[in-house]
Amino acid sequence: MEISISMNCPSCGGALSIEEGSRTTSCPYCSSLLAVEGDGGVSKIMFTNNLDRDKAIASAKKWMKGGFKARDLPRKAEITECYPIYVPFWKCSARAAGWVCGWREETRGDGKNSRTERIPMEKMVMRDFNWNQVACDAGDIGIEHLKNLAGKAVLHDEGSIPTFEVTTSPSDSKAMAVESIRRTAVNSAGVPHITFSKVHVFPGEMELIYYPVWMVRYKYSGRMYFATVDGITGGVLSGRAPGDAMWRSVAMTLGMAAGGFGTSLGLGILLNVQDDSSGLGILVILFCLSVAGGAFMFFRHGSEMTTGDVKGGYQFGFRNGGSGVGNEAMADMLKIKVRR
Amino acid sequence: MAEIKCTKCGAPIAFDSGDKFAKCKYCDTQIFIDKSGAGFFYIMPYFIDQANAQGIFKRWTAGSLMARDLEATARIISFKQQYFPVYLFKRDVDGKEKVQVEPARSTTLPGLHSLKVPAGDIKIFDQNYDAGGIELLKPDIDMAAYLPQLPGTAKEQALVFFPLWTIQYEYKGRKYDAVIDGSSGEVFSTDYPTRKAAPYFIIAAIAFIAFLIEGLIGVLLWPVGFACGGALALVTIPVVFIAAYTIVRRF
Numbered sequence: 001m002e003i004s005i006s007m008n009c010p011s012c013g014g015a016l017s018i019e020e021g022s023r024t025t026s027c028p029y030c031s032s033l034l035a036v037e038g039d040g041g042v043s044k045i046m047f048t049n050n051l052d053r054d055k056a057i058a059s060a061k062k063w064m065k066g067g068f069k070a071r072d073l074p075r076k077a078e079i080t081e082c083y084p085i086y087v088p089f090w091k092c093s094a095r096a097a098g099w100v101c102g103w104r105e106e107t108r109g110d111g112k113n114s115r116t117e118r119i120p121m122e123k124m125v126m127r128d129f130n131w132n133q134v135a136c137d138a139g140d141i142g143i144e145h146l147k148n149l150a151g152k153a154v155l156h157d158e159g160s161i162p163t164f165e166v167t168t169s170p171s172d173s174k175a176m177a178v179e180s181i182r183r184t185a186v187n188s189a190g191v192p193h194i195t196f197s198k199v200h201v202f203p204g205e206m207e208l209i210y211y212p213v214w215m216v217r218y219k220y221s222g223r224m225y226f227a228t229v230d231g232i233t234g235g236v237l238s239g240r241a242p243g244d245a246m247w248r249s250v251a252m253t254l255g256m257a258a259g260g261f262g263t264s265l266g267l268g269i270l271l272n273v274q275d276d277s278s279g280l281g282i283l284v285i286l287f288c289l290s291v292a293g294g295a296f297m298f299f300r301h302g303s304e305m306t307t308g309d310v311k312g313g314y315q316f317g318f319r320n321g322g323s324g325v326g327n328e329a330m331a332d333m334l335k336i337k338v339r340r
Numbered sequence: 341m342a343e344i345k346c347t348k349c350g351a352p353i354a355f356d357s358g359d360k361f362a363k364c365k366y367c368d369t370q371i372f373i374d375k376s377g378a379g380f381f382y383i384m385p386y387f388i389d390q391a392n393a394q395g396i397f398k399r400w401t402a403g404s405l406m407a408r409d410l411e412a413t414a415r416i417i418s419f420k421q422q423y424f425p426v427y428l429f430k431r432d433v434d435g436k437e438k439v440q441v442e443p444a445r446s447t448t449l450p451g452l453h454s455l456k457v458p459a460g461d462i463k464i465f466d467q468n469y470d471a472g473g474i475e476l477l478k479p480d481i482d483m484a485a486y487l488p489q490l491p492g493t494a495k496e497q498a499l500v501f502f503p504l505w506t507i508q509y510e511y512k513g514r515k516y517d518a519v520i521d522g523s524s525g526e527v528f529s530t531d532y533p534t535r536k537a538a539p540y541f542i543i544a545a546i547a548f549i550a551f552l553i554e555g556l557i558g559v560l561l562w563p564v565g566f567a568c569g570g571a572l573a574l575v576t577i578p579v580v581f582i583a584a585y586t587i588v589r590r591f
Binding site: 007008015016017080081085087134136137138139140141162163164165166167168169170171172215217219222223224225226240245246248249250252253256257259260261262263264265267268271292296299300301302303304311312313314 | 348357358363367368369370371372385387391392394395396398399402403404405428430435436437438439441456457458459460461462521523524525526527537540541543544547548549550551552553554555556558559560573576577580581584585588589
């Protein structure tokens, strides 16, 4: 059972020192250049934590105020714990290049003479994207992707802060990164009906980023809730908070009123007009029904309000569970334009 | 921190679970730690203490899908702190790293079948590590049983003990299980007393129909009906609000 292999220069036998992730090194004694074969060179970056305990708590307290959480939450919440952790994220930058072809519909003319045409589209995509995803099972931390990826790197371990271990594979993540970037790139072309697309993604090296996150746990009527605070920007990344019975009832009442009246208005439009504008009536009805549906979901599940990628509860708008792809270096696009 | 002996001078070198390289303090030798042949023991410390775990359980029982009176009436039978073992295999399959997690113990606990190693600060578990008297569930499935079925070649394999709070509670004469991951605080449960959506749905449907009818009166019998429907709505809104508030509180 071998657990350690000492590294010596193969030509002179001197002791070698290699930074994790590097691919070549030169022997300090005989200066022969050596290639390192190993784990495929993943570079690690650890970001400096910018917040202290008080700032993290202040940020969590500010988050408690908004978003239809329990009205007495800022007053009654009792912070029990607040500590920083380092969470690992895979990061991959890639350039997407290719063509997306298809068509869009356009209606021309006025009133009775209108006709719908298909206009062919052919768009070039040439853009850099970056992608990131948490490198372990996020559990109840509820952070899948980061929005901010800038920070000051530290060279050495900040000793006392617990660092979460990587438990997912870099190759799987790279494949996922390429796939999500390809999808985002195709969508970024803005072609509504795609008939053909060929987009190549050229990924760079995988990077491992250790990102500082503050865990703030608090108690509200005997129950334990939490919020996580971004250790660089100070914003709240995810969290759970109690909901409010009054807001839920208000939302239900107003939602159903909007839904009911709106639907009757839509039906009125449908009955009163004969020709083309029936589409408007249907649109009004659909919109009002979705308002009523949203209000009902808040009424039903609003006893717990959530932020970020945590399970359960109610969250306004769409859940964050995006693809983790962000635009990088819009400048590249501009450069191409200028060259033309 | 675990230790290995320097292959050159024999001095002890401390290293941690994520390290691939270690440097000897005495003779400056850089050592690569080859984990492909060895089986490591890792352990994940608790971030959630007992009071926290109880608070998380209480919060979970108050969820919108759980029975309304679950928070108030669930009687906890047992609240145990246990380390659960899983195998973590890192394999090299055609130059790509694959991670596979398999249970090291047969269990009926919820949430441990779709296994992933939860987020946590993994430490090397050896005789120096003090588990603080917490029960370590012994693996009863041998690592060798999995090895022949795994793809590719070994890169690393480890037994990971991860921290759990296992809770058994009783509600209306029936026993239920729930598990809290002691590192991130996630609650796992496959079977729990559920809340009926019917009261919520009925009041919402009644409110919707009432407003729809009032709206239709307004639209169809314009302009007399509009005033009429509007007046009715002014009465309906507070009634619906009070009904909704009662339902939120009671059901």
